[in-house]
Amino acid sequence: MSVTYLKKAARVSTADAGETQKIVQNILSEIETGGEDAALAYAAKFDRYEGNIVLTRDEIDAAASRLSQRLKDDIRFAHDNVRRFAEAQKETIRDFQTEIQPGLVLGQKAIPCQAAGCYAPGGRYSHVASALMTVTTAKVAGCGHIAVCSPPRPGAGLNPAIVYTADLCGADQILALGGVQGIAAMAFGLFGLPKADILVGPGNQFVAEAKRLLFGRVGIDMFAGPTDSMILADATADPEIVAWDLVGQAEHGYNSPVWLVTDHRPLAEKVMSRVPELIATLPEVNASNAADAWRDYAEIILCDSREEIAATADRYAPEHLTVQAGELDWWLDRLACYGSLFLGEETTVAFGDKASGTNHVLPTSGAARYTGGLSVHKYMKLVTWQRATREGAKPIAEATARISRLEGMEGHARTADIRLAKYFPTETFQLDAEVPA
Numbered sequence: 509m510s511v512t513y514l515k516k517a518a519r520v521s522t523a524d525a526g527e528t529q530k531i532v533q534n535i536l537s538e539i540e541t542g543g544e545d546a547a548l549a550y551a552a553k554f555d556r557y558e559g560n561i562v563l564t565r566d567e568i569d570a571a572a573s574r575l576s577q578r579l580k581d582d583i584r585f586a587h588d589n590v591r592r593f594a595e596a597q598k599e600t601i602r603d604f605q606t607e608i609q610p611g612l613v614l615g616q617k618a619i620p621c622q623a624a625g626c627y628a629p630g631g632r633y634s635h636v637a638s639a640l641m642t643v644t645t646a647k648v649a650g651c652g653h654i655a656v657c658s659p660p661r662p663g664a665g666l667n668p669a670i671v672y673t674a675d676l677c678g679a680d681q682i683l684a685l686g687g688v689q690g691i692a693a694m695a696f697g698l699f700g701l702p703k704a705d706i707l708v709g710p711g712n713q714f715v716a717e718a719k720r721l722l723f724g725r726v727g728i729d730m731f732a733g734p735t736d737s738m739i740l741a742d743a744t745a746d747p748e749i750v751a752w753d754l755v756g757q758a759e760h761g762y763n764s765p766v767w768l769v770t771d772h773r774p775l776a777e778k779v780m781s782r783v784p785e786l787i788a789t790l791p792e793v794n795a796s797n798a799a800d801a802w803r804d805y806a807e808i809i810l811c812d813s814r815e816e817i818a819a820t821a822d823r824y825a826p827e828h829l830t831v832q833a834g835e836l837d838w839w840l841d842r843l844a845c846y847g848s849l850f851l852g853e854e855t856t857v858a859f860g861d862k863a864s865g866t867n868h869v870l871p872t873s874g875a876a877r878y879t880g881g882l883s884v885h886k887y888m889k890l891v892t893w894q895r896a897t898r899e900g901a902k903p904i905a906e907a908t909a910r911i912s913r914l915e916g917m918e919g920h921a922r923t924a925d926i927r928l929a930k931y932f933p934t935e936t937f938q939l940d941a942e943v944p945a
């Protein structure tokens with residue numbers, strides 16, 4: 509088994525994580541102390557925006573009136589798919605109760621978080637689809653209040669399509685506030701928002717770090733930072749489509765890695781020479797993002813076998829994983845670490861990003877080793893409950909008293925003792941700890 513890098517990344521996307529952490533911690537502290545004024549100062553500094561923050565109903569309606577009917581129809585089409593997939597997901601979580609032993613009933617209940625804070629990025633591109641993904645899932649989950657923050661454009665405010673989408677999907681409040689200041693406003697409850705119970709949504713390294721630092725005080729969906737994408741391809745793959753699919757995701761930003769893993773050297777070489785040509789055909793900003801990402805972060809990896817390709821994919825744990833190879837069921841069965849999987853040439857990451865219905869808020873930077881992407885489940889607290897009859901409580905109380913004493917937790921033991929004494933006054937129990945030899 510051998511893995512050959514035909515192209516190796518000069519940088520890894522976590523390289524400046526320490527510096528980002530310092531910057532973000534500082535901004536969060538200032539906003540926590542300085543409140544709305546500090547948040548407004550950062551909006552002016554980073555986004556050159558001094559307009560209204562919380563959109564009024566008139567502003568929301570005015571945004572909708574600026575969109576064409578075709579765009580609204582497209583957003584509604586995508587919303588319908590995302591909503592129906594989220595509803596199907598919700599069906600997979602159920603409340604239940606079970607009599608685990610006679611007289612002792614245990615249960616599980618799924619309770620939605622009350623206040624959800626959704627972030628829709630908007631620095632480089634206007635991520636309309638992120639508003640769709642975050643707000644729709646929060647609504648289906650049943651969150652009581654849904655806030656959306658997104659960065660305003662200098663002097664112009666929010667992109668009207670983001671406003672229309674957030675409103676359509678069920679947002680209660682929409683704020684023209686981006687970056688760390690937007691995340692802070694939702695977490696700390698500024699501008700009339702309730703303090704968020706959970707913060708969700710993707711964003712650049714500053715947004716992702718702000719969520720990470722706030723985690724604990726508030727729930728988060730996951731670390732969803734700069735996008736990364738991997739394609740697994742064999743000799744059956746179409747090099748032109750593989751090349752476009754890499755370029756399509758590299759345009760996200762200068763720090764968005766794309767990786768090709770293949771066992772077919774001619775495909776690798778063809779793709780490697782074709783990508784720069786395709787990047788050159790993009791509009792200027794997109795081309796510049798993709799060219800930087802390709803130069804610094806992209807890799808092309810040659811493997812000996814499909815098993816080795818799959819093992820490489822699991823090691824990287826990419827956010828998006830595409831397979832353009834034979835026997836798609838083998839790959840579906842074998843692959844274990846990815847945010848979302850795209851099987852076959854007939855689908856592609858952009859479909860999932862915008863309209864097919866799976867969520868596009870996904871784990872990045874290897875977080876797919878331990879979590880999936882945004883789903884209804886992320887907003888739901890799976891809590892448990894129990895109830896017992898006196899007879900049902902008896903063996904539990906005996907075991908509890910003895911285990912607690914063994915641990916040295918006498919107070920715990922007494923809460924069991926007192927029940928046994930009250931419910932079974934004529935019986936004697938052996939409740940001493942048996943200290944291990």
Ligand SMILES: NC(=O)C1=CN([C@@H]2O[C@H](COP(=O)(O)OP(=O)(O)OC[C@H]3O[C@@H](n4cnc5c(N)ncnc54)[C@H](O)[C@@H]3O)[C@@H](O)[C@H]2O)C=CC1
Pocket residue numbers: 531554555628629630631632633635638659660685686687688689710711712713714715732733734735760761764827868869870871872
């Ligand atoms: N993982 C996922 O599921 C997804 C990830 N993404 C990622 O989201 C990101 C979007 O990034 P952007 O376009 O930048 O939009 P963004 O909305 O995440 O960030 C823009 C904000 O960054 C802040 N900012 C800019 N420079 C700063 C600095 N030097 N210090 C502190 N704050 C600063 C500003 O406040 C601005 O409002 C991309 O990296 C993209 O790959 C996008 C969609 C889905």
Ligand SMILES: O=C(O)[C@@H](O)CS(=O)(=O)O
Pocket residue numbers: 635637638710734735736760827861862868869870
């Ligand atoms: O990381 C992602 O999921 C993004 O690719 C989604 S989007 O293309 O920015 O909508």
Ligand SMILES: [Zn+2]
Pocket residue numbers: 735756757760857858861
């Ligand atoms: Zn994308």
